[in-house]
Amino acid sequence: MTAQAALSESRASKLMKTIGILPFVLVLTCVLLALYEPRFLRTSNLINVLRNASFLTIISAGQMLVIIVGGFDISVGAIVALTSVSSALSMVGLSSMGIESAGVIVALGCLMGLIPALMVGIANGFLVSVLKISPFMVTIGTMTIAAGIAGYVTGGTPIYDMPELFTREIGRGKVFGLPYIVYAAAIVLAVLWYMQNQTRLGRYFYAVGGNEKASRLSGLNTRKYIWLAYVLSALLAGIVGLFLTARVGSGEATLGSNLMLESISVAVIGGVALKGGVGRIQMVALSALFLAVLSNGMSLARIDSKYHIIIIGLVIVIAVAAESFRESRRSNHV
Amino acid sequence: MSSTSTKPGASVAPGTSAAPLIKIAHLDKSYGAFKALEDMQFELRAGEVHVLFGENGAGKSTLIQIICGVQSFDAGTYSLFGENVTSLTPAVAHQKGVSIVFQEFSLIPDMTVEENLFLGHEMTSGGRLAKGAMRAKVQTVLDRLGFHLDPAARVSTLRRAHQQMVEIAKALLWDCKVLILDEPTASLTDQEAAQLFDIIEQLRSEGLGIVYVSHRMPEITRLADRVTVLRDGKFIATVNKADTSEKELVQLMTGRTFDEFFPHIKRDVGDTVLSFENVTLQSGLAENISFEVKRGEVLGFAGLAGCGKSEVLRAAFGLEVVTTGRITANGVSLDKHAPRKALSNRICYFPSDRATEGLAMHQSLISNSSIAALDDPVFSRGKTLLNRRAEKGFTEKMIDKLKIRTPGLNAKADQLSGGNKQKLMIARGLSREFDVFLFDEPTVGVDIQAKLEIYDVIKALTEEGKAVVIASSELAEVMHMSHRVIVMREGKIVGELDGEAVTEDALLSHFFDHGDEETQGQHAP
Numbered sequence: 055m056t057a058q059a060a061l062s063e064s065r066a067s068k069l070m071k072t073i074g075i076l077p078f079v080l081v082l083t084c085v086l087l088a089l090y091e092p093r094f095l096r097t098s099n100l101i102n103v104l105r106n107a108s109f110l111t112i113i114s115a116g117q118m119l120v121i122i123v124g125g126f127d128i129s130v131g132a133i134v135a136l137t138s139v140s141s142a143l144s145m146v147g148l149s150s151m152g153i154e155s156a157g158v159i160v161a162l163g164c165l166m167g168l169i170p171a172l173m174v175g176i177a178n179g180f181l182v183s184v185l186k187i188s189p190f191m192v193t194i195g196t197m198t199i200a201a202g203i204a205g206y207v208t209g210g211t212p213i214y215d216m217p218e219l220f221t222r223e224i225g226r227g228k229v230f231g232l233p234y235i236v237y238a239a240a241i242v243l244a245v246l247w248y249m250q251n252q253t254r255l256g257r258y259f260y261a262v263g264g265n266e267k268a269s270r271l272s273g274l275n276t277r278k279y280i281w282l283a284y285v286l287s288a289l290l291a292g293i294v295g296l297f298l299t300a301r302v303g304s305g306e307a308t309l310g311s312n313l314m315l316e317s318i319s320v321a322v323i324g325g326v327a328l329k330g331g332v333g334r335i336q337m338v339a340l341s342a343l344f345l346a347v348l349s350n351g352m353s354l355a356r357i358d359s360k361y362h363i364i365i366i367g368l369v370i371v372i373a374v375a376a377e378s379f380r381e382s383r384r385s386n387h388v
Numbered sequence: 389m390s391s392t393s394t395k396p397g398a399s400v401a402p403g404t405s406a407a408p409l410i411k412i413a414h415l416d417k418s419y420g421a422f423k424a425l426e427d428m429q430f431e432l433r434a435g436e437v438h439v440l441f442g443e444n445g446a447g448k449s450t451l452i453q454i455i456c457g458v459q460s461f462d463a464g465t466y467s468l469f470g471e472n473v474t475s476l477t478p479a480v481a482h483q484k485g486v487s488i489v490f491q492e493f494s495l496i497p498d499m500t501v502e503e504n505l506f507l508g509h510e511m512t513s514g515g516r517l518a519k520g521a522m523r524a525k526v527q528t529v530l531d532r533l534g535f536h537l538d539p540a541a542r543v544s545t546l547r548r549a550h551q552q553m554v555e556i557a558k559a560l561l562w563d564c565k566v567l568i569l570d571e572p573t574a575s576l577t578d579q580e581a582a583q584l585f586d587i588i589e590q591l592r593s594e595g596l597g598i599v600y601v602s603h604r605m606p607e608i609t610r611l612a613d614r615v616t617v618l619r620d621g622k623f624i625a626t627v628n629k630a631d632t633s634e635k636e637l638v639q640l641m642t643g644r645t646f647d648e649f650f651p652h653i654k655r656d657v658g659d660t661v662l663s664f665e666n667v668t669l670q671s672g673l674a675e676n677i678s679f680e681v682k683r684g685e686v687l688g689f690a691g692l693a694g695c696g697k698s699e700v701l702r703a704a705f706g707l708e709v710v711t712t713g714r715i716t717a718n719g720v721s722l723d724k725h726a727p728r729k730a731l732s733n734r735i736c737y738f739p740s741d742r743a744t745e746g747l748a749m750h751q752s753l754i755s756n757s758s759i760a761a762l763d764d765p766v767f768s769r770g771k772t773l774l775n776r777r778a779e780k781g782f783t784e785k786m787i788d789k790l791k792i793r794t795p796g797l798n799a800k801a802d803q804l805s806g807g808n809k810q811k812l813m814i815a816r817g818l819s820r821e822f823d824v825f826l827f828d829e830p831t832v833g834v835d836i837q838a839k840l841e842i843y844d845v846i847k848a849l850t851e852e853g854k855a856v857v858i859a860s861s862e863l864a865e866v867m868h869m870s871h872r873v874i875v876m877r878e879g880k881i882v883g884e885l886d887g888e889a890v891t892e893d894a895l896l897s898h899f900f901d902h903g904d905e906e907t908q909g910q911h912a913p
Contacts, residue, residue, distance in 0.1 A: 254512060254517065261499065261507050272478070327498075331498040332498050
C-alpha cells in the first residue's frame with residue numbers, strides 16, 4: 055500500500071480494520087430484534103441469551119486456541135459428553151459410598167469429570183504434535199472413542215440423582231442476577247485476553263501457528279505449545295460439560311453433540327483464520343454472543359428449528375468468504 | 389560509502405594468539421545414504437568476514453545449520469568459543485551468541501515486525517510482556533541499522549526486501565559474537581545491499597566473526613577476508629581473498645575451468661510475436677508499458693528488485709489485471725487475458741517462485757513435466773484417457789536433453805535441487821509448441837553448472853526461432869544473454885538499449901535517478 059493511500063484512509067475504515075464488522079452486525083441484529091419482538095428485551099430472555107453465549111464462548115475459546123496453532127479439535131463435543139457422564143457417575147457413586155458432604159461430592163465429582171477430558175486432550179496433543187498426524191483425523195478418532203465410551207458406560211440412559219448443590223445451585227442458581235456460567239465465561243475471557251496480549255505464551259501460540267518452522271528456528275519448543283493448545287481445549291470443553299450437566303440435571307452421553315460444529319463456527323465468524331496464527335478471544339466472545347442472539351431471535355420469531363441450522367450455515371459461509379475476500383485484497387495491495 | 393578504514397581480517401591478523409570463535413574439524417553429516425558433509429573443516433576468527441562459497445548442494449546450508457544448532461552432526465569436532473559442543477539447539481546457540489539470518493522461513497507473516505524481532509526472547513516483567521521496553525529496543529536497533537521500518541507493521545504487508553531487513557534486525561537485536569548471513573542480499577536492491585555491507589563492515593570492526601554465504605562475486609570481492617570453498621560436501625580450500633582472483637575461486641568451486649560463461653546467441657530476427665501497447669496494470673506496479681518481441685531474439689528486462697519487470701512478464705501471461713492498453717500475441721489481441729488464453733496463444737511462462745507457482749512439489753517428475761500439455765493429442769488417447777507411455781517417453785527425453793539430475797522418473801519434484809527444479813519447469817515448457825518464452829529470474833537459486841545448462845536451453849530456443857523474454861535482477865545475466873535490454877524503474881520503462889549499446893555503464897545509468905557511484909557493486913561473475 056502506498057503512503058498516500060494509507061494517509062487518505064478515513065478513520066472509520068481504520069476502525070473497521072481493527073475491530074471488523076462483527077460488532078456492528080451484532081448491534082444491528084439486536085436493534086432489529088428488539089424492534090420486531092419486544093420480548094427479546096425481557097430480563098429473563100437476555101439472561102438466557104447470555105447463558106447460551108457463555109457456553110459457546112468457553113468451548114469456542116478452546117477451539118480458537120487449537121485453530122491458532124494450526125489445528126482443529128473435532129473432539130470437543132464428545133469431551134462434553136464424556137465429562138458429563140463421568141462426573142455424574144462419580145457423584146452418584148460417591149454419595150452411595152456414604153459421603154455426607156454435598157460440597158465434597160460435587161468437588162470430587164467435577165474433578166473426576168475433568169480427568170477423562172484432560173486425558174483426551176493429552177492424547178490429541180501427543181498424536182498431533184509428536185507423531186505429526188493430521189489434527190483432523192486425530193480428533194475424529196478421539197471423538198469417536200470418547201463418544202463410544204460415554205455411550206457404553208451409561209448404556210444410553212441418563213444418570214440422575216446428583217446432589218442438589220450441583221443441579222440446583224450451580225445449574226440454575228444466580229449470583230447478582232447472573233448464572234454461574236456467565237462468570238466462568240468472563241474469567242475465561244479475561245485470562246485468555248491477558249495471555250494473548252500480555253504474555254509470552256500467547257505470542258508463542260500465534261508464532262507456532264503462523265509459521266511453525268520459523269518458530270522452531272527462533273528457539274521455540276513448538277511441540278509443547280501445540281500440545282498445550284489441545285490440552286487447554288479439552289479442559290475448557292470439560293468445564294462446559296460440567297456446567298451443561300448441572301444445567302440439564304443429568305449425566306448424558308448425547309450432551310454437546312452439536313457443540314463441535316458450533317465452536318468451529320463461532321471461531322470462524324470471530325475471525326480466527328483456519329490457516330492458523332490469527333484470532334482474538336474478544337472477537338470469539340462477540341461471535342458467540344452474535345450466534346446466541348441469532349438463535350434466540352429465530353426462536354422468538356417462531357422460525358422452525360430446521361431453518362436455524364440453514365441460516366447459521368449461511369452465516370458461516372458468508373463469514374469465511376468475507377475473510378478470504380479481505381485476505382486477497384490485502385495481498386493484492388502489497 | 390564511509391567505511392574504507394575498516395579492512396582488518398585475515399591478512400592483518402594471521403596467526404594471532406586469540407583462539408578462533410568456531411573451529412570445526414573432520415566433521416561428517418549424512419542423511420541416510422547421502423553424505424551431506426564429509427571431513428569438513430572450517431574456522432572463524434573474531435573480526436573477519438569468512439565467506440562460504442560453493443554450488444547449491446555443496447553443503448553450505450548444512451554447515452551453517454550445524455553451526456547454529458538446527459542440525460546435529462554424526463562425527464568430528466565442533467568447538468564454539470573454545471568449548472567442544474556435542475548437542476546444540478537453536479536456543480542454546482543463540483544464548484551463547486550465535487545469530488543467523490536465514491534466507492527464508494524465519495518470519496511469522498501474521499505478526500508485527502516487533503513481535504517477530506523478539507520471538508522466542510520476549511522481554512517480560514513479572515510474567516507480563518514489557519512492551520514499552522521492547523519498542524524502545526527495536527527502535528534503537530532499527531535506527532542503528534538505518535532501516536526505515538514501522539515496528540507495528542505486520543510482516544505480511546511488507547515487501548520482500550523489507551522482510552529481509554527484519555530478518556537482519558532480528559539477528560542483530562541481541563549482542564552476538566558470531567553472525568551468520570545466508571545469501572542476505574538475494575532480495576535487496578543495490579542501495580539496500582550497500583547499506584547492509586556498511587553494517588557488516590562496522591560489525592566486523594567491532595570484532596564479530598561473520599560467516600557469509602553467497603554466490604555473488606562482487607559481494608565476495610567487497611567483503612571477504614577469507615573464503616572457504618566447498619564442493620559436493622567436501623572441504624576444498626580456505627584461501628585469503630587478498631591472494632586469490634575471482635577466476636581461481638570459480639575454478640576451485642566448480643573443479644573445472646571455463647573460458648566463456650555466457651553463450652553467444654545468434655540473432656536472426658523474424659516476425660513480431662508479442663507486443664504491449666501502453667499497458668497499465670491495475671496493481672499500479674507497471675505503467676504505460678509498450679514493447680514488442682520478435683522471433684529469434686532475446687529481450688531482457690533489467691532493473692532493481694520491485695521495479696515492475698516481473699509484473700510485465702506476469703501480465704503477458706495473464707496473471708495481472710490490465711486496466712488500459714493492449715497486449716497482442718501473433719496479431720491476436722488478448723482481452724480478458726488469463727493463463728489459459730496465454731497458453732493457447734503459444735506463450736509460455738516460467739515463474740521466479742518455483743515452489744509456489746511453478747511445480748507441484750509432491751508429485752512426480754512425469755506429472756510435473758507433462759501437466760501443461762495433457763490436452764495435446766500427443767499425450768492423450770481419445771478425449772479423456774492419458775497416454776502414459778508418451779508422458780514417460782517425453783520425460784525421459786527431457787531428463788536426457790536438459791541433464792536433469794534425479795533419483796528416478798518417479799521422484800518427487802521436492803527431491804531435486806534448485807537448478808534441477810528449474811530445468812524440470814523448462815521441460816514443461818518444451819512439452820508443447822510455444823512461440824514466446826517468458827523467463828522470470830531464470831537462474832535465481834540455481835548453481836553454476838545448472839545455470840550454464842539453462843543458458844544453453846535459452847540459446848537453443850532462440851536459434852530455433854522462438855522469442856525469449858528474460859527478466860532478471862542479475863545484471864550480468866540480462867546484459868550478456870539479451871540482444872535488446874529494456875530498463876525499468878518504479879514501474880516505468882526508462883530506457884532501451886540494443887546490441888552493442890548494451891553495456892554495464894549504460895544500464896546502470898538508467899537504474900537510478902541520478903546514476904550515482906553507489907552502483908559499482910555489480911560485476912559479472
